[in-house]
Amino acid sequence: MSTLEKVTETLPPAGRGPGARDFAGRIARQAGLLGVIVVLGIGFGIARPFFLDGGNMINVLLQAAVVGILALGQTFVLLTGGIDLSIGSVVAVAAVCSGLLSHSLPAVVAVLGGIAIGALCGLVNGLLITITKITPFIITLGTMGIFAGLALIIAGGQAVYGIPVPFSDVLAGGVAGIPIPVLLFILLTVVAALVLKFTTFGEYLTAIGGNSEVARLAGIAVGRNTALAYVVAGGTAGLAGAILTARLGAADPTLGGDLLLTAIAATVMGGTKLAGGEASMVGAAFGAVLIATLTAGLTTLNVQAFYQQVAVGAAIILALVVDQLTKRRA
Amino acid sequence: MSDRSPVLELNAITKTFPGVNALQDVAMTVFPGEVHTLLGENGAGKSTLLKIMFGVQPADSGEIRIDGEPARFAQPADAMRAGIAMVHQELNLVPQMTAVQNVVLGRERTTAGVIDWAEARRRARESLARLGFDARADVPVRQLSVAHQQMVELARALSVDARIIIMDEPTASLTTQESERLFRIIEGLRTAGKAIIYVSHRLKEVLELSDRITVLRDGRLVASRTRAEVTGEPDLIRLMVGRDLAAIGVPPSAKPAGEEILRVANICRPGVLHDVSLTLRRGEIVGMAGMVGAGRTELARVIFGADRASSGTIHVAGKPAAIRTPGDAIAAGIALLTEDRKHQSLVLGMTTASNATLLKPPTRFGFLDRRRQNTMTEDVLRPLNTKMRAEMVVGKLSGGTQQKVVLGRWLLSDSEIFIFDEPTRGIDVGAKGEIHTLMRDLADQGKAILMISSDLPEVLGMSDRVLVMRRGRIVAELPREDATEEAVVHHAAAE
Known part of the structure; x- marks a missing residue:
């Protein structure tokens, strides 16, 4: 059948994903981000040679890990066309809870407890959004305040101290010199990218964000999948909270505010669209590393913190401008 | 069975x-x-x-x-x-x-x-x-x-x-x-x-x-x-x-076309349009046939300033017109009724009145004059036999009524050149006939109409002249008497 041959020609020969060409385009963008990270690293390295020491580079990755893990979760939500403003507060709730749990329970249980509490917060967001049909921005703006308050209430208004050593070891320790949070960050990036590309969950979130009416007419359980995206975002925020508690040796109920916006910044730098329907997990991870590199590098150059903020803000805008320009040319 | x-x-x-x-x-x-x-x-x-x-x-x-x-x-x-x-x-x-x-x-x-x-x-x-x-x-x-x-x-x-x-x-x-x-x-x-x-x-x-x-x-x-x-x-x-209707289309009246009002010359847009030229005269309806993807919509968008041409000129009423944006085109008296009403012509969540008066909303002391907006809308739409209320949200109207709202918008803007892209796509027989009559009325009032349509009986029934596009070029210009179904299909599909 000649028409079949014709179609075969136009289909990608051996790509594994749904669209090899599309995939190549995204690889190019991610390679670009990676290139910027490398150039920045070399630049800072020339100015301050110790910047490129193994120990320092691992430290930069450790800085990136928390934001990066948050960004991965947020990417699932942005993919649906929603947003989760509460993840910073969820980090605080989970940090406090896992800190308190660690006093009486084995370290692994305390970590899993933090993740479970984060996922529970996400479930609250997801159910409120899908049942009330109120926009995610408003719902999570509300829960952002609620969760932040809960963290303070649970902690009794002050930081939780006396985090036992085994707990810190579980998350702040390392394997072959690489800290566990960094390993988790890399592992989760790979898992999230695979989920996005090769599972119905990733596919359905893409469809929902692209055109939710189409998704509904295709028989997709829009509400359940959307809610699940918030559960994933909450769970990653829970893990981030546990990591912070382990690293700091104390659980601070007031942390989280900056983390939210940095995570969103990392996500959009990586090519995820706020309007939904398009997302990149590897891009979000690179975005987090880029921001961490920039911040750490400017610190080594003794640039004051407020100038750093200006630089990071400019970098976000620049990344998206470059993205626009290359797309227009293509 | x-x-x-x-x-x-x-x-x-x-x-x-x-x-x-x-x-x-x-x-x-x-x-x-x-x-x-x-x-x-x-x-x-x-x-x-x-x-x-x-x-x-x-x-x-x-x-x-x-x-x-x-x-x-x-x-x-x-x-x-x-x-x-x-x-x-x-x-x-x-x-x-x-x-x-x-x-x-x-x-x-x-x-x-x-x-x-x-x-x-x-x-x-x-x-x-x-x-x-x-x-x-x-x-x-x-x-x-x-x-x-x-x-x-x-x-x-x-x-x-x-x-x-x-x-x-x-x-x-x-x-x-x-x-x-x-x-x-x-x-x-x-x-x-x-x-x-x-x-x-x-x-x-x-x-x-x-x-x-x-x-x-x-x-x-x-x-x-x-x-x-x-x-x-x-x-x-x-x-x-529940009643009888005449054949498709409203044939031209006997009176000859008037002076030239639009001249498009040597328009190119890489990969899409190749050296396209055409003219429109007052009082005529020019049909534009061709296969989907032949470049008809793309040409309309260039004339309307929605897309840029890499070369070519546009003259309106004998004077060169620099059309870089839809705003320029509207100022020059050009109207485009797009193929995709829901995404390109109407703001579905706004009312009929807001949509109809979108180009120039009436104001009073700098404030929107809602009452006048409603009366303007009703005045322009009532003659079109439109079942609607001015305050109704446009997304709730039927396809035929929506097309009339778009038409009403351009009628309110004093346009002289109307480009209709698939004007009756998805519209029922009754409303289709009304839109055809309306297009002929516009032509008789001295407006010029370019009608892009994939509905061949519509092209043949309405047009004074038929242009056929294929692969980004105008490959044929047929006067009404030579425009048969066979001739148009032949030119549109020939390799």
Whole structure:
């Protein structure tokens, strides 16, 4: 059948994903981000040679890990066309809870407890959004305040101290010199990218964000999948909270505010669209590393913190401008 | 046919929307191996009935039976499980996803949640190939033409192996050749024992395709007849509108065309338009035929300043016009009625009045004058025989009424040159005739009209001159007397 041959020609020969060409385009963008990270690293390295020491580079990755893990979760939500403003507060709730749990329970249980509490917060967001049909921005703006308050209430208004050593070891320790949070960050990036590309969950979130009416007419359980995206975002925020508690040796109920916006910044730098329907997990991870590199590098150059903020803000805008320009040319 | 038992029965279906009886006591019986056409003007209740069949919205009362067993469709997934697939009138694709992804969406084969893409691609390729799909299947569908997107939509329905396939105006954006290909596919499906529920406003194809025709008017069942019981188009039109209608199109009056008002010369847009030139005179309607993808819409967008040409000039009323933005074009008196009303012409969430007066909203002391906005809207739309209230949200109006609202907007803006892109696509016979009359009235008032249409009878019935485009060039200019169906198709399709 000649028409079949014709179609075969136009289909990608051996790509594994749904669209090899599309995939190549995204690889190019991610390679670009990676290139910027490398150039920045070399630049800072020339100015301050110790910047490129193994120990320092691992430290930069450790800085990136928390934001990066948050960004991965947020990417699932942005993919649906929603947003989760509460993840910073969820980090605080989970940090406090896992800190308190660690006093009486084995370290692994305390970590899993933090993740479970984060996922529970996400479930609250997801159910409120899908049942009330109120926009995610408003719902999570509300829960952002609620969760932040809960963290303070649970902690009794002050930081939780006396985090036992085994707990810190579980998350702040390392394997072959690489800290566990960094390993988790890399592992989760790979898992999230695979989920996005090769599972119905990733596919359905893409469809929902692209055109939710189409998704509904295709028989997709829009509400359940959307809610699940918030559960994933909450769970990653829970893990981030546990990591912070382990690293700091104390659980601070007031942390989280900056983390939210940095995570969103990392996500959009990586090519995820706020309007939904398009997302990149590897891009979000690179975005987090880029921001961490920039911040750490400017610190080594003794640039004051407020100038750093200006630089990071400019970098976000620049990344998206470059993205626009290359797309227009293509 | 009567010895077989029906695959789908609808009994006493009633649906009421606030203030409107959308459907009242409607019944329909569909047998396997037949093409059953649902006919009716816009607003007759066809779309509502289809939505009920597909579980998009529930009926207030009445029953649905599948193979004689009562069925309840609370959501599309229920209807799909019962073996029903639907090709929607408005394109229902996820724009960011590829053809392959869209075809298998919601029905991916998985192992532990992991999609088998090799299988998905094979399945999608198979159903795309049956349609003769010849575009890339691995780029986001938003990069494809409307016709190709429609094929993807159709391939979705074919890939599920449904027993009942609902097609809501599948040929609305297809060219003659593409439609022919679709009809062959429908024949194949019928032979394979599928039941096809078909909706179209093109009576010729309805008569060619259908085994049975059910007609709705104002939410009520008017008639359900076998093809043999129908004598011809006039018969169907009488059933639909309850009165007789003249042939398609309004032929030109005897008076000759006036002075030249638009001259487009040597327009190029790389890969899309190659050295295109044309002129329009006051008082004439110039039809623009060609296959989907020939560059007709693209040319309209360049003339209207929505896209840039790489070279070429545009003169309006003898003076060079520098048109870089739609704003420039509007100032020069050019109007564009786009093909895709819902996305490019109307803000669906705004009222009829806001949409109609969007170009120049009336103000008083710097504030929007809502009352005048309403009266202006009603004054311009009432002569068009429009059923609407100025405060109604435009998204709730029927396709024909929406097109009239767009028309009203340009009438309020003193445009001299009207470019209609598929002016009656998806519009019922009654409203179509009104829009044709209106276009002829505009021409008689000295306006110039360029009408892009894939509906050949419309092009032949309306035009003073016919231009044919193929692959980004104007390949023929036919005066009315030479413009026959054969001649136009020959030029549009020749290699």
